[in-house]
Amino acid sequence: MRFSGLRVLKEGLTGNKGWRPHWRDPEPKPAYDMIIIGGGGHGLATAYYLAREHGLTNIAVLEKGYIGGGNVGRNTTIVRANYFLPGNSEFYSHSLKLWEGLEQELNYNVMHSQRGLINLFHSDGQRDAFARRGNAMINQGDDAELLDRDGVRRHLPYLDFDNARFPVYGGLYHPRGGTARHDAVAWGYARGADERGVDLIQNCEVTGINIEAGSVTGVQTSRGAINARKVGVVVAGRSGQVAEMAGLRLPIESHVLQAFVTEGLKPCIDHVVSFGMGHFYISQSDKGGLVFGGDLDFYASYAQRGNMPMLEHVMEAGMTLMPMIGKARVLRSWGGIMDMTPDGSPIIDKAPVEGLYLNCGWCYGGFKAVPGSGYSFAHLMATDRPHEPAAKFRLDRFRTGRALMDEEGTGSQHNLH
Amino acid sequence: MRITCPICGERDRREFHYQGAAVALDRPAPDAGAESWDDYLHNRENPAGPTRELWHHEAGCGAWLVVTRDTVTHEMQGSELASALQEADS
Ligand SMILES: Cc1cc2nc3c(=O)[nH]c(=O)nc-3n(C[C@H](O)[C@H](O)[C@H](O)COP(=O)(O)OP(=O)(O)OC[C@H]3O[C@@H](n4cnc5c(N)ncnc54)[C@H](O)[C@@H]3O)c2cc1C
Ligand SMILES: [Zn+2]
Numbered sequence: 460m461r462f463s464g465l466r467v468l469k470e471g472l473t474g475n476k477g478w479r480p481h482w483r484d485p486e487p488k489p490a491y492d493m494i495i496i497g498g499g500g501h502g503l504a505t506a507y508y509l510a511r512e513h514g515l516t517n518i519a520v521l522e523k524g525y526i527g528g529g530n531v532g533r534n535t536t537i538v539r540a541n542y543f544l545p546g547n548s549e550f551y552s553h554s555l556k557l558w559e560g561l562e563q564e565l566n567y568n569v570m571h572s573q574r575g576l577i578n579l580f581h582s583d584g585q586r587d588a589f590a591r592r593g594n595a596m597i598n599q600g601d602d603a604e605l606l607d608r609d610g611v612r613r614h615l616p617y618l619d620f621d622n623a624r625f626p627v628y629g630g631l632y633h634p635r636g637g638t639a640r641h642d643a644v645a646w647g648y649a650r651g652a653d654e655r656g657v658d659l660i661q662n663c664e665v666t667g668i669n670i671e672a673g674s675v676t677g678v679q680t681s682r683g684a685i686n687a688r689k690v691g692v693v694v695a696g697r698s699g700q701v702a703e704m705a706g707l708r709l710p711i712e713s714h715v716l717q718a719f720v721t722e723g724l725k726p727c728i729d730h731v732v733s734f735g736m737g738h739f740y741i742s743q744s745d746k747g748g749l750v751f752g753g754d755l756d757f758y759a760s761y762a763q764r765g766n767m768p769m770l771e772h773v774m775e776a777g778m779t780l781m782p783m784i785g786k787a788r789v790l791r792s793w794g795g796i797m798d799m800t801p802d803g804s805p806i807i808d809k810a811p812v813e814g815l816y817l818n819c820g821w822c823y824g825g826f827k828a829v830p831g832s833g834y835s836f837a838h839l840m841a842t843d844r845p846h847e848p849a850a851k852f853r854l855d856r857f858r859t860g861r862a863l864m865d866e867e868g869t870g871s872q873h874n875l876h
Numbered sequence: 877m878r879i880t881c882p883i884c885g886e887r888d889r890r891e892f893h894y895q896g897a898a899v900a901l902d903r904p905a906p907d908a909g910a911e912s913w914d915d916y917l918h919n920r921e922n923p924a925g926p927t928r929e930l931w932h933h934e935a936g937c938g939a940w941l942v943v944t945r946d947t948v949t950h951e952m953q954g955s956e957l958a959s960a961l962q963e964a965d966s
Contacts, residue, residue: 699922710918712896713947758877758894761924761948766877768890801918858914873920874896 461566481646482526482653487660490686491519493840494678495693496665496701498522500531500641500826501818502693503648504833505840506657512834513841516656519687521680523664527645530695531826533763533795535718535752537731537742538827539576539636540601543592546851546864547804548599553848554831555601555635561830567647569639570745576636576731577606577614579780581625585735589631596633604632615732617783625736625779636731638742644829668704668815675705675814691816691840696761696796698819705812709819710801710857712873714755715794716823717765719773721787723747737776738769741784749787751777755797755823757874765794797823801857803876804864807836807845808854816840817854822876877950882957883937895930897921898942901962924948930958 495502498520509515540555542548580586593603611630620627667679677686694701696713724747733740738753753773756765800820810817818836835849869875877889904912931941940958
């Protein structure tokens with residue numbers, strides 16, 4: 460089933476009776492060439508690119524809940540390529556380029572909106588740091604522009620520029636940054652993988668990983684045993700638990716990140732904006748809701764909900780920066796489980812078990828990574844060689860201390876990112 | 877979330893700094909080798925359920941606590957002074 464303007468018109472005129480489910484609901488087969496554990500954005504994109512780029516279609520994606528029920532449907536949808544360190548820089552740059560062709564590629568409206576992202580700064584030191592980051596982005600071939608106060612005012616006239624404590628000095632503008640419709644990204648990849656023959660198996664929880672003589676032979680699931688010689692673990696916040704099934708301990712601690720959305724309002728915030736002096740970032744969804752968030756709650760959690768202190772901090776920071784949103788009513792808040800690594804950067808690598816592959820550690824920034832991660836992980840699983848833009852996401856970097864990617868410069872230690 | 881400090885009683889979570897899994901009580905010997913140190917510094921059980929972790933009563937009495945907490949429900953299941961545990965150990 461292809462989408463087109465003509466098709467929408469035709470369906471509209473004939474009672475929308477021609478639309479069909481976007482993917483099948485197959486029974487698991489006893490064996491596949493490869494199994495992907497986890498039907499989030501990264502797992503679905505991996506399956507899609509395995510089929511699309513490598514012609515491998517005897518593949519199952521095993522999802523314990525439903526497609527899109529994890530973080531891929533819980534995030535605040537920001538897509539950007541404003542990273543600083545080698546490793547992250549080339550990877551997110553590659554991912555953003557895939558985003559830019561994604562709707563045509565998938566024939567699916569993922570509502571990718573390059574509305575521009577502005578990271579504000581409020582001191583001379585921050586200005587220097589952002590100028591340096593902007594230069595790194597430009598060196599990577601991406602776009603960045605340092606705005607002074609008046610430059611910011613032209614884009615964001617509604618900020619409290621002269622706030623007594625945190626006046627706005629300027630901002631780093633990344634015009635190609637923006638947002639996308641998170642569910643649609645999962646659905647688009649799911650449909651594309653299914654169309655090419657991948658079995659998407661929902662309500663199928665992996666409960667064990669079978670290993671014989673140091674090699675993976677398959678998995679145990681709530682719907683029976685399924686064999687495969689190659690298994691990819693792509694379960695985001697649950698990475699520690701699935702890795703344990705293979706006897707591994709990972710450099711990951713799962714934390715909760717909250718987000719908030721208000722009632723629908725007329726368009727008022729055109730960009731993605733982040734505050735430089737407190738944990739607050741915001742954008743407006745196409746439905747009109749202000750979607751905003753802050754930082755982790757900073758304690759290990761699998762609860763998918765957070766506590767009051769971070770909620771209060773985020774509200775205070777938002778009111779400090781843009782008092783105009785004060786009268787908007789918050790409709791909902793929620794949380795997701797973040798797979799935090801010591802340096803805050805991800806892992807795409809082989810596990811120390813033959814046939815087992817790890818894709819994890821996306822922390823709070825893995826939505827923008829979905830296309831790039833799927834592409835690179837598919838390459839690794841298909842060819843057993845790392846894909847260049849993701850080659851630095853090694854599992855052993857913590858042990859060796861080499862090529863750590865600590866974007867925040869706070870140290871490679873749990874609970875600092 | 878409220879945490880009971882054995883010295884100060886039940887207090888708001890904001891008074892405490894979270895350090896992470898209570899592994900610091902089992903610090904390897906200086907010559908234990910790179911593998912043990914890597915494991916100690918980076919790798920984690922990361923359990924979904926009850927876990928033991930270190931909290932610092934930063935804005936209170938300054939004590940380090942070992943708190944048992946359920947990571948799925950956020951229920952607090954007990955807390956002890958880290959110093960008392962270490963004395964009992966040695
Ligand atoms: C509040 C919030 C805001 C965020 N904002 C942003 C943002 O603005 N920009 C950005 O880039 N990133 C953001 N992120 C991060 C991003 O959402 C995640 O990094 C990313 O979605 C994780 O990858 P995923 O989509 O594959 O995860 P998920 O969708 O969580 O997929 C993992 C899947 O694995 C399944 N699974 C787990 N265990 C098993 C098992 N044993 N068997 C079978 N299946 C299993 C789960 O059910 C789940 O569906 C945010 C996250 C949150 C929570
Ligand atoms: Zn105390």
